[in-house]
Amino acid sequence: MSNPLKAAFIFVAPNGDPKKDRNWVITEGVELLSVAVSNYEQAEILAPELVEKEGIVAIELCGGFGSAGTARVAAAVDVPVGAVRFDIHPGLDNVSGDKIFS
Incomplete structure (x- = not known):
């Protein structure tokens, strides 16, 4: 295998x-670090x-990253970056992270 x-x-x-709010989920095919x-x-x-x-x-x-946030992270690394998409995010008072963090 x-x-x-x-x-x-x-x-x-x-x-x-990100130093303390993190956890690994380890399966046979995927080791996922959530941060x-x-x-x-x-x-x-x-x-x-x-x-x-x-x-x-x-x-x-996560869906809290809008298009601008996704682009910023993707530009910082040389690995594939994907995103869950929400036009508005329920955990961010129903706005995109782009509106909050850009």
């Missing part, structure tokens, strides 16, 4: 602290660290 995919899911949460950040800037700093230090080869972003 081949090695499992090492991926990260980054989500925006009020006062999210909270409080804004786009934290995600831009975090993403390259995950690639370099954790061996992450794919990143998925």
Whole structure:
């Protein structure tokens, strides 16, 4: 069997602290690190660290990241970056993260 995919899911949460608000889910085919950040800037700093230090080869972003936030994280790394899409996000008072963090 081949090695499992090492991926990260980054989500925006009020006062999210990527140093402590993180957890691994490990299955036979995927090892997924879920990490909270409080804004786009934290995600831009975090993403390259995950690639370099954790061996992450794919990143998925939560729906709180709008198009601008997704582009910022994608520009920070050389691995595929995908995103769950919401035009408005229920966890961010029904607005896009682009409106809050850009």
